Amino acid sequence: MVGERGSLLRDVRVSVFVIFVLLSLFVIYVYPPPPMGAGINGNLKYGLDLVGGSYLQLKLEGVLVKVEAEKSEIIKHEIQELLREKGASVEVVAENETATVLETAAPLTKEELEALNIGVVSVETSLENATEENVTRITVTADEKYVVTRYLENALGADVEPAVYRGTEVYEIRKLVSKEELEGVLAAVNASIGRDERGMEFFVEGVTPETRDLAKEIMETKLNMLGLRDIPIRTVGTDIILIDLAGVDIATARKLVGKPGKFEIRIQTAGEAGEIKKGMRLEEIKNITAHVLYGDEGIASVGAIPQQRRTDDVERWGAPFTLTREGAAALRDACIKYKAVEEEERERHELAMLLDDVVIYSAPLSPDLANELKAHPVYNLIAETGSGEEGRQAAKELIIHLKAGALPVPVEIIGSGEVPAPLGEKFRHEAALAAALAFVLVALVVYVRYRNGRVVLPMLMTLVCEVIIILGFAAATGWQLDLPSVAGIIAVIGTGVDQLVIITDEILSGAATMQSAQKASQKKGKTPVKVYLRRVAEAFNIIFASAATTAVAMLALALMALGTLRGFAIITIVGILIGVLITRPAYARIVQEIA
């Protein structure tokens, strides 16, 4: 009635619709060529709740703080601490931007002062005359940033880096400290937390974007080394990292990226042989050991695969690594200083290796190694991790940590989970079943309502095509379909058919009125087509308004930062857009033809 049957395909709305459906099928099944054995899945990717795998939600722990401090106060305080036992006091006599000069009556050596680690020190001891007391003149060369950084590091026992955050010079404390604790530390040197331009104290939990990106990069490297490619790592704000690990179990995931991977070698200085045990924490052994080197500074390269050694019929696995020149020197010096190389002392001076402040290996030097160290620095070492498969796995993880380096900040796992692969497969089948059942029930309801195949069939075809276009969108963008996405698709089936019902009812009743109006229209000025078009326009007004409300509600969900349900929101929004822009106009045209 509105046009010839053949003209249907020439209609712009219908042809756009057909093109989109074909394009979607093309993207899913033809190009890019789907992986072998993909079958009906084609290029569609599934989220880890549908294929199995684990996920981690990590919080990077750190504090950004602005500090108001006097350099000389800090230097004086640190030297005063050193002098406490000697009962002397120290005074600042001169100061400029680069250097601070202090004087004290007590004798102090350069070494003692350098141990404070607050700058370049020079010491002059002037013996003015025999009767008067000695005056020690100390010159500390360092700028304020350096002094504050070192002071905070010493006082808090954490890494501190000066940084710029939102245009403000701040200190990034790479550990979670409370405001009270920090205020206490600052008060000791008459310093305080600085204020921002609005007069608020500048104390932010989190890290700078640079540090976050560095952490993310290191995590990526570690995961790549585990043989995982294209792991989606997302960051939220400046301190939250979300990682999906398809095909990795949760225990491995937590070990690999759920901790910094800081490697340290220490040497036993006191206590009995065998006192240090695997699994002990740094606090427990701190007093009987001394620091030798950190993995980040002392290690030059790491072997690619775990090494196996057979001693006394037990095969042991280990991570081989090579020290830097400085690292090797530090190791040799420490071993000689604490007599670990002496045959009779060897047993009581074990070499301990720690990962994230937990002892992973501790043993005396072997006689061969001890002799070698006596003669010259040794570069190649092995960190033994244990026997059997467990040992091999641990060695593999250690190699990854040593290679990629430690994360700049500690991390806290704030959420994690795992869906094992068989369960994921079950979920996938059930999700497909739910979508199919939803479609069948919807078809049934529509059929009962209209009892006219000429209306119901196009309606259902449109619905199927709409889902195909959504899936095509998912394939084209590499979107991972997860359970929330499936819920979104079912929701789209539900709302999609609603809108088709509105259009159908308007057009059918419009057609009915038109026939009756046909005769009347001769008298009135109104043409029947006009009434008809008004009906369609009204149907679209309703559809646009309801699509807009659903879209804004879902937008709020999509913007929720933790993003667990983003799939649901995005699929719903995309479905609505596809519906309003592509499938509804075409459907309206098709139904006009039929009515």
Place this chain on the structure above:
Amino acid sequence: MPLLDAVIEKVTGLDAKKLVLVPLIVLLLAVGVLVYSQLAFGTPVKLGMDFTGGTLVRITTPETKDELLAKFSEFPNVIIREAGDEKILQFGPMSAAEKERLIQLITSYPDYEIKDVSPLFGKEAQVQTIKALVIAFLLMAVVIFIVFRTPVPAAAIVFCAASDIVIAAACMDIVHLELSLGTVAALLMLIGYSVDSNILLTTKLLRSSPVSGSKKSDMLKVLERLKAAMRTGLTMTSTTLSAVFAMFVVAACMSSLSEYYAPIPLLRDISIVLIFGLLADLMNTWMFNAGVLRFYLGEARAAEMKQRAGTMVKKAKKSKTKAAETGEVAKARKTEKGVKTQKGGERRGR
């Protein structure tokens, strides 16, 4: 469809005031449930693990509940639920070392699922959920007011959406469904869904059309349109309900039919909330909103009639002397007066 027509006849045959009253009473009851929950448990809807933090484990094992309780006694706040061989274990927040041990224990089962949320994450999720709900609701209200531009019908729609959410939330309390991220998504979805049929109803009833002389025939026309809208609207909601129902059946019921299927809590929770919300929406749309609109249209139509009559007289006078511009002003003034008179007249009439 005789059943559909019978329902429509029944509902449209009722008095507008009575129609409005029922949904209001239900809403009051729902608010009562939420207030009770707030007083008794501290939140209007019981917060699930996504918001409080904790560890949820699903394992398949022939071990009994007591055996499991003994096995996992070292971990804090163990709650065990069972469905056949499938056991769901829920733990309170625990230390990192404890968690490592728990994971080791759990991964030794052949069939398991783990979900772990820190209290910190839960806190963040709470804040964001409230934000999302408020933003979504406000945006929806803005869209509705932009679309309809007339305060009463627009406000009625926004009220319906709010009522749907409140009733759905109260139903969650009644069936002991905890608030999870999935149910939050469903509540947000409800904002979109519930507005659909209301928009349809309001658009159709407010459609401007020639007004015949008699008030009675106008009201009949409104009823006629209401019936047409209801036919479309009820079909819409039943298709949506059947899609959501399919989701519920597969996610919640299939596992009891066959070993092969496992329940999918996320889809189950979403579908339950949507079913409650859609049912509440049926009531709110076709009783509350329809009632309000009938009442509103009765008033508005009467006002319009008076206005038309007034304009007619005015026009006859003005056409002799004054220009069209001033005529507009006078017309507007006259209209106001007309409305007042009409209202007064009605009151007196009662």
